[in-house]
Amino acid sequence: MKRRETVAIGVGNQKGGVGKTTMTVQLSAALAERGRKVLIIDLDVNAGSTKHLGVDPNSFLGSFEVLTGEEHPLDVIVSSKDEGNNLPENLHIITGSRKLEELEERLRRKKSKFDDSSLGDVLKPVLEKLRGHYDYIFMDTPPSAPLPIIAAYKAADGFLLVAIPEGLAIEGLDEALNDIEEVREYGNPSLKLIGLAIGAVDKRTRLSKELVSYVHKHFSEFMLTPVIPRATVIPSVQTSQKTTIFQTDPQHPITEKFREMATSLEKNIHKILGIQKLDETKLHISETEDEFQNKERGDKDSMKEVLNG
Numbered sequence: 001m002k003r004r005e006t007v008a009i010g011v012g013n014q015k016g017g018v019g020k021t022t023m024t025v026q027l028s029a030a031l032a033e034r035g036r037k038v039l040i041i042d043l044d045v046n047a048g049s050t051k052h053l054g055v056d057p058n059s060f061l062g063s064f065e066v067l068t069g070e071e072h073p074l075d076v077i078v079s080s081k082d083e084g085n086n087l088p089e090n091l092h093i094i095t096g097s098r099k100l101e102e103l104e105e106r107l108r109r110k111k112s113k114f115d116d117s118s119l120g121d122v123l124k125p126v127l128e129k130l131r132g133h134y135d136y137i138f139m140d141t142p143p144s145a146p147l148p149i150i151a152a153y154k155a156a157d158g159f160l161l162v163a164i165p166e167g168l169a170i171e172g173l174d175e176a177l178n179d180i181e182e183v184r185e186y187g188n189p190s191l192k193l194i195g196l197a198i199g200a201v202d203k204r205t206r207l208s209k210e211l212v213s214y215v216h217k218h219f220s221e222f223m224l225t226p227v228i229p230r231a232t233v234i235p236s237v238q239t240s241q242k243t244t245i246f247q248t249d250p251q252h253p254i255t256e257k258f259r260e261m262a263t264s265l266e267k268n269i270h271k272i273l274g275i276q277k278l279d280e281t282k283l284h285i286s287e288t289e290d291e292f293q294n295k296e297r298g299d300k301d302s303m304k305e306v307l308n309g
Contacts, residue, residue, distance in 0.1 A: 004037060006131040007275055009194065010152035010159045012141040013172040019199040020162045021048035022234060024140045027197070029244035030262035032090035036135040036277065039077065041126075042096030043148035049140045050095040054243050055085045062095030067122050067151075068106050073129050086243045096140070104147045119147060120187065123155035135277060153183040158194030158273055160265070161222075163215070165200065165207040170214055195268045197261060199228040224264040226257050 011024045021044070028038045042049040047057040060078050065071040076094055080087045087093070107119050123139070130137060138160075139152040153159065161176050173196070184191055196219045201208045215223050228234075231254045237245050245255050270276040 003132045004135050005275055006127075006134050006137060007269055007273065008127050008131075008137045008139065008155060008157045010139045010141060010156035011162060012149065012152070012159070013143070013162050013176055019164045020143075021052055021140055023160075023162045023197050023199055023228075024138050025049055025052045026234075026245060026258045027262055027265065028091055028136070028138055029088050029246045030258045031136055031266075032088050033246055033259070034262070036090060037133065038091050039130065039134045039137045040091070040093045041123075041137060041139045042093060043100065043152060044096045044140055044142040045098050045100045046142070047096035047098075050093060050097075053085065053087055053091075053093055055087070055093060055095055057095045057097045059084065060095050062097055064097055064099040064103060066094060066126055067103060068110065073126050074133075086247065088244060088247060091244075092134075100142075100148065107147075118154075118187070120150040120154050122147075123151040127155050150183075153179060153191065154187045156188070156191060158192045158269065160194060161196045163196065163198050163211060165198075165202070165205060165211045170211060173215075173219075192272050193222055194272050195224045195265050196222045197224045197228075197265075200230045201227045202230045222268065224261050224268070226260055228254065228257055228261065 011020055013020055024040060028040055032038045040049050040053075041063055042057075043063055050057045050062070055078055060082075061071050061076045066073045066076060073094060077092045078085065078087065078095060079092045080089055104119065107122060111119070127137065139156065141149045141152045159176075159180055161173055163170065163173055177193070180191060180193055196215055198211060198215060201212065203209065203212075212227060233245060233249060233252055233254055237243065237248055245252060245258065249255060266277055
């Protein structure tokens with residue numbers, strides 16, 4: 001069974017309402033469509049990615065239980081094999097929930113007085129248990145919960161910034177860049193900015209022109225192309241269809257732009273991180289869902305054998 005070289009990607013902007021969840025879900029779906037194994041870890045108390053994909057956050061254990069050590073990450077993954085959802089093939093999720101509001105307090109209560117590790121390192125062991133199973137792990141971060149954001153910065157291989165044409169979004173990019181520089185000094189020296197994705201662009205407006213110009217000037221080597229135009233198809237998918245645009249309208253021009261942006265992201269990952277993914281759809285080496293589930297079960301059984309001596 002092929003072991004995958006996993007790229008862990010934090011997604012964010014220090015300001016809310018910038019289309020971060022939409023970008024996470026649709027880029028993940030675009031990569032899954034081309035045969036990549038993709039996992040989203042939803043770290044947001046509002047469970048945006050979870051709900052966007054039509055998964056009920058109250059029906060599954062998720063990121064809270066994993067981060068508190070109550071569950072192994074492989075045991076809480078939701079896929080198309082689970083009832084009550086319409087997840088695309090190759091795209092899995094570890095759900096978010098309101099319980100994440102209690103995460104920092106719960107971890108402080110559990111922490112031994114002899115444990116001198118930082119709470120911000122809580123995601124690192126989780127990712128180590130998932131590496132090899134996925135090509136990409138996207139960590140969808142909240143805009144206002146410090147611990148999950150810090151944990152994503154400290155555990156990620158690369159960070160993807162997201163912005164829309166709003167003044168606060170541009171301000172958030174500068175803050176995020178400062179955070180990346182700081183985390184390189186304190187805990188994750190290998191963290192790289194791997195892309196900047198722009199959505200909801202209306203080229204007729206002043207703010208859209210200013211944002212695109214600003215990004216071209218300051219982030220040209222990281223900017224993903226094309227930019228995603230503002231379109232009614234995206235919010236309609238979010239609010240009513242409970243799935244991805246790749247399932248509801250695979251031939252829509254916006255869908256094609258997300259495909260192109262996914263290609264741009266993989267090129268950046270190759271250039272910046274030195275990791276290049278093969279075209280699995282042409283080489284016919286993509287695992288089926290059943291093969292992946294069997295692999296997961298095998299890993300869990302092996303772990304139980306170790307724990308039971």
